[in-house]
Amino acid sequence: MKLTLAEPKYLKDSISIISELVNEARFKVTSDAIELIAMDPANVAMVVFKLLSSTFVEYKVEEDVEIAVNLSNLKQVMRRAKPNDTVSLELSKENKLDVIFKSNNTRKFSLPIIELEEKEQKEPNLNFPISITTSASNLSEAVEDVDIVAESVSFIGESSKLVVSAEGDLSKAMIEIKKDKDTEIVADTQDKIKAKYSIEYLKKMVAGSKLADTVSIRFNRDYPLLLEFKTVDKVLLKFILAPRVEND
Numbered sequence: 255m256k257l258t259l260a261e262p263k264y265l266k267d268s269i270s271i272i273s274e275l276v277n278e279a280r281f282k283v284t285s286d287a288i289e290l291i292a293m294d295p296a297n298v299a300m301v302v303f304k305l306l307s308s309t310f311v312e313y314k315v316e317e318d319v320e321i322a323v324n325l326s327n328l329k330q331v332m333r334r335a336k337p338n339d340t341v342s343l344e345l346s347k348e349n350k351l352d353v354i355f356k357s358n359n360t361r362k363f364s365l366p367i368i369e370l371e372e373k374e375q376k377e378p379n380l381n382f383p384i385s386i387t388t389s390a391s392n393l394s395e396a397v398e399d400v401d402i403v404a405e406s407v408s409f410i411g412e413s414s415k416l417v418v419s420a421e422g423d424l425s426k427a428m429i430e431i432k433k434d435k436d437t438e439i440v441a442d443t444q445d446k447i448k449a450k451y452s453i454e455y456l457k458k459m460v461a462g463s464k465l466a467d468t469v470s471i472r473f474n475r476d477y478p479l480l481l482e483f484k485t486v487d488k489v490l491l492k493f494i495l496a497p498r499v500e501n502d
Contacts, residue, residue, distance in 0.1 A: 255283060255319055258312035258342040262335040262355075264305060264489045267464040269332050271491065272301050273325035274458040280322040280370050285315050291375040299455050302377050302492035309488045311340070321351055322370040328353075331363045378494065380480060382472035384411040384447050388437040390463030390483060393418075393471065396429040397456045403427045406498050407456065409473050410448045413441040416471065420453070449473045450498040459493040466491075473497075 259265055272279070272290070279292040290303040307313040331353050335341055342354040350364040400407045400420035404427075410417040416439070419428040433439045441447075462469065462483035470482040479495045 255316070255345045256312060256314045256342060257283070257288070257310050257344075258340055259309060260311045260340050261309070262332070262337070262339055262341045264309055264465065264485075265341060266332040266335050267461075268303060268305065268489060268491060269325060269329050271458070271461045271464070272303060273329040274461070275299055275301055275455075275493075276325055278322065278324050278368060278370060280320055280374070283315055283319045283321065285318075291377055293375055294455075298452070298496045299459070300375065300377070300494040302490070302494070304490040306488060306490075312342070319345065321345070322368045323351055323365055324368060327365055331365065334361065334363070377492075378478075380472075380478060380494070382474055382477075382480065383442040384472065384474070385440045386411065386416050386431075386437065386471040387468055388416070388431055388471070390460070390466055390469045392431050392437070393469050393481075394460035394463045396431065397453065397460050399429055400427045401453050401457060405453055406450050407453050408448055408450050409471070409479065410446055411439070411441065411473065412446055413439060413444065415439070447473065447475055449475055449477060449479065451479050451495050452498060455495050459495065462491045462493070465489050 275294045276292045279290050282289045286307055288305045292301050335355055339355040339357045344352045346352050349367055351367055353363045355361045396418040403422040403425040404420035407420045414433050416431045431437055459481050466483040466485045472480040476497050476499045481493045483491045
């Protein structure tokens with residue numbers, strides 16, 4: 255296996271974002287992509303990641319392989335990548351993951367491959383009555399706004415707008431994202447759809463805006479939230495977040 259990237263940012267930023275939610279993870283390297291599906295330790299959030307072979311300048315995979323690593327170690331190594339470096343990933347004979355940076359000079363890091371006890375995760379099959387596609391900055395700014403007043407946020411979806419709101423002991427925040435040339439809303443219902451989610455998790459997820467200009471937001475009443483960041487032919491980063499169900 256030898257995989258070489260001319261643009262380290264797609265791997266570097268992805269690992270940085272994922273490592274905020276997941277400590278250790280198993281990557282599956284196939285002829286098409288590097289893939290990962292992992293749950294956070296609290297079983298509240300799932301991450302689905304795909305870095306497509308078309309992102310790489312060299313992509314040699316003779317057979318599918320699984321590599322489990324400590325993500326904070328990999329993040330520390332990837333932080334050493336400079337913008338003009340090429341980054342290669344190789345499996346060494348000592349059963350380590352070699353990360354090699356090349357520019358004027360060559361720097362090589364070897365990370366241990368770990369044994370992961372947990373069973374393989376599968377992405378759940380979810381159905382949503384509303385889908386909103388908007389600029390990733392719209393969502394990250396809304397999450398930053400509500401973060402200053404509360405710990406949970408309500409998403410209220412209608413056919414003409416998405417309302418992001420939060421209420422603390424004394425303060426309130428409400429952000430309205432209307433359907434326009436930058437925001438597309440597809441709804442199967444005329445009803446308002448409302449659900450509540452943790453701001454702490456959302457803050458980590460909206461960092462996906464480093465990878466893509468737009469985000470797809472899907473949710474339902476008291477149902478998981480799906481956020482999808484995608485750059486065509488390069489990278490896909492999806493998050494599924496469990497709802498905060500209110501006890502009436």
